Amino acid sequence: MSILPQALLCSVNKHRADRHKVTWDGVHYVGKCEGCGAEVYRIAPKQWRLLGPQ
Template identity: 45%
Template sequence: MNLRRFLCLFNRHRPNRNRTKWNGHFYTSKCEACGQPVYRLGKQKWRKDNQEAPGKV
């Protein structure tokens, strides 16, 4: 298992920066390692996109 994929297990994702989009509330993308949808929580803090995310509608 590579390091990036290992970090995904701890909700530390790396976005595909070429496909990052602004949805009106958050920057969203897909993780390069695991392919899951992610959103930007803060500078260089990307988390798996789920309904429990703070401020998500």
């Protein structure tokens, strides 16, 4: 577990989504980041990235 606020992690592109609320789009798990509300997808366990072009 991390003691850093999620909002701080979001600022360095380390998002976190509630895995109980994500959906499978056929390629990745997709959901909303709990820290910033952005659409994110999972690239690896506990690693989420912003969805769409950056």
